Every structure is written in structure tokens, then in C-alpha cells.
Amino acid sequence: METVDRIDETAREMWERTLGCDVADDTNFFEFGGDSISAILLMSEINAALGTSLSPHELFDAPDFGAFRELLQAHTGAATETLQEEAAVPAGTSVTSLFQQRWFGLSKEQLGNVDVFFEVTGPLDHALFGTALDHLCRRHAVLRSVYEPGDPPLQRTVEDFRPRPRIQDLQGLAEAEVQTAVHAAVERSVRFFDLESEVPFELELLTLSPTEHLIVGHLHHIAVDGWSIALLIDDLERVYHALERGEDPATLEPAPQYADFAVRQRAYAAGSGIEEAREHWRSVFAGVGGPTQLRATVPPSGAPGESSAYVNLLLAPERADAVRAYAAAGRVTVYNVLLSAFARLLAEVSGTDDLLIGTSTAGRQGGDDDRRIGVFITPMPLRLSLAGADTPERLHALVSERMRDFARHRMYPMADLLESVEPFKGKQLADLFALHFIYQNQPQPSTGNGRTYRQLDFQDAGLERPHALPRPHSRVLRQLEAVVFDRLDGALSLNFAFDPSRFDETEVRGWLDAFGAEVDRLVHHTPTTRG
CATH class of the missing domain: 3.30.559.10 (Chloramphenicol acetyltransferase-like domain)
Incomplete structure (x- = not known):
């Protein structure tokens, strides 16, 4: 169960981030720069983090942090007790x-x-x-x-x-x-x-x-x-x-x-606050026809998805450093640059500029969650309409906007889409998207007490299969999965895992080379400053 200290810490961090100052019990939200818009955003973030369903109007009734903290504790305790009673969880x-x-x-x-x-x-x-x-x-x-x-x-x-x-x-x-x-x-x-x-x-x-x-x-x-x-x-x-x-x-x-996180997420899913996220995703996915598909290049020959295959392309350290420098100059993330290049490739191959693909999002809320061992990463469908993103700057801005959407609704469970949001209602989880993009940052070496720990790629040990790719003979969930990760030598490893019963390896290899070329084209574009 979430402790009072954890609730206070979370709320205080969010207030301080919103107001840009240290917060004490007598800090008045509106006297220190808060307004109705920031109140709405703050309540949305707190509801997602703590599984509550507070209205922005309640901040007007309790504008001092101390009073708000007491209100929040009461709401959080009620949500947790209700969840535990309904779940009737056995001891142990x-x-x-x-x-x-x-x-x-x-x-x-x-x-x-x-x-x-x-x-x-x-x-x-x-x-x-x-x-x-x-x-x-x-x-x-x-x-x-x-x-x-x-x-x-x-x-x-x-x-x-x-x-x-x-x-x-x-x-x-x-x-x-x-x-x-x-x-x-x-x-x-x-x-x-x-x-x-x-x-x-x-x-x-x-x-x-x-x-x-x-x-x-x-x-x-x-x-x-x-x-x-x-x-x-x-x-x-x-x-x-x-x-x-x-x-x-x-x-x-x-x-x-x-x-503790599991209880908090279940409380969020059972509360009224989840409806705000549903309405948001309904507006984002309104009018989309369905998951973006790639035309099969192999004649049907039986049940698909019984094994996996992959192709690999290494961007040497100097090319990878150019990607990082471009991202820094444009004030975007490396993830944004790589996803933008992948989106351009898919638009060319699929023939549509209204893409519905998948990516992985983080559900951690900061505070203790950043030290909590468990699973917080979940795949979510991502819609990118490239019709108005006719320059790299606009494309990066679109990707950034979608990433902010995920951050605001990071507690939202993907399974709820199947019950509440078109065009996903009534479908299976595996049908939410056919194409998936993942970028895995390589953790920095952990050093202390005379020991250094470095995460290795299997290829560093002379093994053919890169780290984080599907295992041999494992079932393929998607038509095509792009997995990009940092190598210890500074290179970027670009990998396409695919269903060999659907795509010819030579064709996929051509797509991967085109992906690398799209990355290079973005990098050699001179970016303007973006917010």
C-alpha cells in the first residue's frame, strides 16, 4: 500500500515541477503562478500517478499545499481500500x-x-x-x-x-x-x-x-x-x-x-479518472482506418508467426555520434530522430501517410518508481499523420507531441483500448498494430567499490543473435519490429525482426538499408531550433 510519505512526496514533486519553486504547506497554488490550465494539467498528472479522480475544482477549494495534501491522502486511502475489498486478495x-x-x-x-x-x-x-x-x-x-x-x-x-x-x-x-x-x-x-x-x-x-x-x-x-x-x-x-x-x-x-504500484494502477483503472484518458485517445484515433500494414512479399504457405527472423545494420560510432549531435542541436531525443526516420520509411513502403504503428512507453511516475524493480514498459499504438509534417522540424514536433501524450497518460492500460476506443474495440491485443518501433538506451556502466558492471550485447561475445531480439523459434507478434539500441562501442544497432512466412529476407534487408538512409537524410538536414 502506498505510504503517506510516498503520497506527499509525489504530490510535492508535481507541485514544484508545475510552479517552478520549492513548495511548503502554506504555498498557495494560484499565488505562486498557477492558473486554471496548469491546475487541469496538474490534476491529470496526480490522478494518473496515484489512482485518484480529483477534479481541478478541488484545487480551488484547497489551494494551499497543506490542505491539498490532506485532501489527497483521504482520496488515495479510499481508492486503495475499495480496491482491496473488491479484490479480496488472499494472505501472502x-x-x-x-x-x-x-x-x-x-x-x-x-x-x-x-x-x-x-x-x-x-x-x-x-x-x-x-x-x-x-x-x-x-x-x-x-x-x-x-x-x-x-x-x-x-x-x-x-x-x-x-x-x-x-x-x-x-x-x-x-x-x-x-x-x-x-x-x-x-x-x-x-x-x-x-x-x-x-x-x-x-x-x-x-x-x-x-x-x-x-x-x-x-x-x-x-x-x-x-x-x-x-x-x-x-x-x-x-x-x-x-x-x-x-x-x-x-x-x-x-x-x-x-x-504498491500494482495497487495504485488498479485503483486508477477502477476510478473515474481513467475516463479522461479514454476521451483523449478517442480523439487521437478518431477516423483512423486501422493498423498500418505492409504488403506480404512471400506467398501464403501456412500459419504465420511460428518463427522469427531478423536482419541487422550497424551505424558505426561516427554515424551514431552524428545522430546524437543532430538530436542535441534540434533539441529532440535520439528516439525522436529514429522514430521519425522509421515513420518516413513506412509511409514510403505502405503508401499511406496516416500511420498507426506501435511503440513502447514508460509507466514510471518518478519518485520511488524510478527505484522500483518491476515492469513499467508497455506497448501502445501510435498515430502519426505525416500529411502536415512536411519538414523534419514538423515531423519531430509531431513525434514530441505524441510522446507528451504518453507521458500524461502513462498509467493508462493498453487493454482498455479493446473495450473503450475505436478502432480497437473488440479486437485482440496482438491486433492493435502490425508494425512496432523500440529504442533501447544502453545503461551506463555501473561503477563502485572497485567493480564495474557493463551490459553486453550478445554480439560482443561472438554470438550471432543481437541482444533484445526475438529468440530463435519464438513466435512473431508483429509483421515487422524495429529494435534499435546503443552498443558499448558507441555504434547504433538497427535491427528488423520479421515474420519470414510473410516477408522475403532480401526485401526486409532493403527496407533496413532504406531506414539507415532515412536516418542519414535527417542528420544531414540543418535543423532549426525547436521547442
Whole structure:
């Protein structure tokens, strides 16, 4: 359950961000620069973050932060109590979030494994490492849970779960033997979890020398997203260092629990505040004909989507740096630049300039959510009407506007589109979009206490399959999925995962080359300053 301190912290952060000043209990919203428009935006953000359904008019009744804080606490407590009563959650379990519920369903189709592949430089004791993993899982209930079917599914913490990492000492072996062992560890991570009976947490430690190690393994998206992997590694080091000093990790600051977010999101979905988001998305998707499709280039030969294939293109560090410099000069993100280039490519290939594709959005609300291990990333349909975006600046502005939409409604569950918003009503989740764009920032190396952790790409270990792409023989959910991520050497890895029963690899390779060319065309355009 959300604590009073968490509610106060969240509200204060949002007030300070809106007003641009420090906020005390006697700070009057309207005397410090707030107006009716900013009140509407603030209430929308708070309702999304805390699962409340406050009206902007209530801010006029309680304009001082202290009075507003008391009002907010009352509303938040009522929403949480109502949700818990309706859910009738058995002891030892908690409700799953809507994001987890989606992944629980997809796990039945053997989807959702998350690769873990880190290089550790520095001393690492095998026994302490195993003990640190044990404490890590105790600190984060989501890392030691299984899941029970239901509506909603429930998360059950396995109190006696103990991770048992496979530890291999490869020191002194020939290079070929080391590579064989590393490849075997990576391939073991292809195994899928049964989330009803198995805690989805398997890691291995491979020691190459006294100061060179690899952490290899896999988890599941029902428990973590990409951001969470970096949090997990940071907390693992925090726990390990405490053990190294002879201290009890139980004395460390408690970790925020994902179950609190799940309750908050369920309260939001059950409250009246979700209707505002529905109306917004109804207006965004009004008149769109349906998901953008690409013409199949392979004659039908059976059931599609039974295996995946991919093609890869590397933008060398100098080309990648040019993309970053262009984005910085134009005051947009690298994600914006890459998505803009992908949209231009799709408009050319599909023959339509009113695109409906998918992308991944973040549901974290700031504050404790930025330290909370769990799944917050969810795919959402994205509409980009390129008819009025006839210059790079206008296209980037359109993409930025859509990203602000996602930020304002980040708690909104994709599944609600199937019940409430055209043209998605009555469809399946897999039918929301056929084309998907993902950009994964490579986490910065985590350094401290004489150790450095760097997330590796599988290609860094001589494996053919790039990190984060569909696993061999895994089912394809989309016709085409663009996955772009930063490599440690500064390059950008551009990848198209596709359904080989629908598209010829030579054709997809041509599209990928055209995508790279679109990126270059944008980069060589001289941007003007954009807001």
C-alpha cells in the first residue's frame, strides 16, 4: 500500500515541477503562478500517478499545499481500500498490475523472457555473490514470486525461494573452451519459465580471471523491464558491498515494492479518472482506418508467426555520434530522430501517410518508481499523420507531441483500448498494430567499490543473435519490429525482426538499408531550433 510519505512526496514533486519553486504547506497554488490550465494539467498528472479522480475544482477549494495534501491522502486511502475489498486478495498474495497481467497471458505463448548479460570488472567472491543474490531477492518480492490465474491474476511471494546460481570457474581454460562455455550459458537462457510454478529468476556467474567475470541468465517481463535490470545490478552491488564489509544487508534502506504500484494502477483503472484518458485517445484515433500494414512479399504457405527472423545494420560510432549531435542541436531525443526516420520509411513502403504503428512507453511516475524493480514498459499504438509534417522540424514536433501524450497518460492500460476506443474495440491485443518501433538506451556502466558492471550485447561475445531480439523459434507478434539500441562501442544497432512466412529476407534487408538512409537524410538536414 502506498505510504503517506510516498503520497506527499509525489504530490510535492508535481507541485514544484508545475510552479517552478520549492513548495511548503502554506504555498498557495494560484499565488505562486498557477492558473486554471496548469491546475487541469496538474490534476491529470496526480490522478494518473496515484489512482485518484480529483477534479481541478478541488484545487480551488484547497489551494494551499497543506490542505491539498490532506485532501489527497483521504482520496488515495479510499481508492486503495475499495480496491482491496473488491479484490479480496488472499494472505501472502497481491494483485498484479495491468502490465503484469498482459505478460502473464503472453507467457502461455512462450513470450517474455528477458536476457541478462553483464561484464563485471573487479574482485568477486563466489560465495558472497550467491549470498548477495539471496538478499537481493528478499529485498524485492517481485523477484521471488509465482503467479496464480484469475481476474486479475495474483502474485504470490515464495518466502522460501533461494536463487541457486550456476557458478563456473573458467580461469586457465583455452579461449575456445571459454567461448564454448559462454555460448552454452547464453543458450540455456532460451528456456521458458512456467510462471505458475517457477520463480522467473536464473543467473549464472562465469569467472574468467580474478578480476573478470560474466553474469549471464534470464528473468521474465512479468517481473522486470530494461530499466529494472540496471536497478537490479545496482542493488546487487549495494548488497554485495554490505556483505563485503561484514554488515547485514537487512540494515540497508528498504527497497520500494512493485506491489504498491500494482495497487495504485488498479485503483486508477477502477476510478473515474481513467475516463479522461479514454476521451483523449478517442480523439487521437478518431477516423483512423486501422493498423498500418505492409504488403506480404512471400506467398501464403501456412500459419504465420511460428518463427522469427531478423536482419541487422550497424551505424558505426561516427554515424551514431552524428545522430546524437543532430538530436542535441534540434533539441529532440535520439528516439525522436529514429522514430521519425522509421515513420518516413513506412509511409514510403505502405503508401499511406496516416500511420498507426506501435511503440513502447514508460509507466514510471518518478519518485520511488524510478527505484522500483518491476515492469513499467508497455506497448501502445501510435498515430502519426505525416500529411502536415512536411519538414523534419514538423515531423519531430509531431513525434514530441505524441510522446507528451504518453507521458500524461502513462498509467493508462493498453487493454482498455479493446473495450473503450475505436478502432480497437473488440479486437485482440496482438491486433492493435502490425508494425512496432523500440529504442533501447544502453545503461551506463555501473561503477563502485572497485567493480564495474557493463551490459553486453550478445554480439560482443561472438554470438550471432543481437541482444533484445526475438529468440530463435519464438513466435512473431508483429509483421515487422524495429529494435534499435546503443552498443558499448558507441555504434547504433538497427535491427528488423520479421515474420519470414510473410516477408522475403532480401526485401526486409532493403527496407533496413532504406531506414539507415532515412536516418542519414535527417542528420544531414540543418535543423532549426525547436521547442
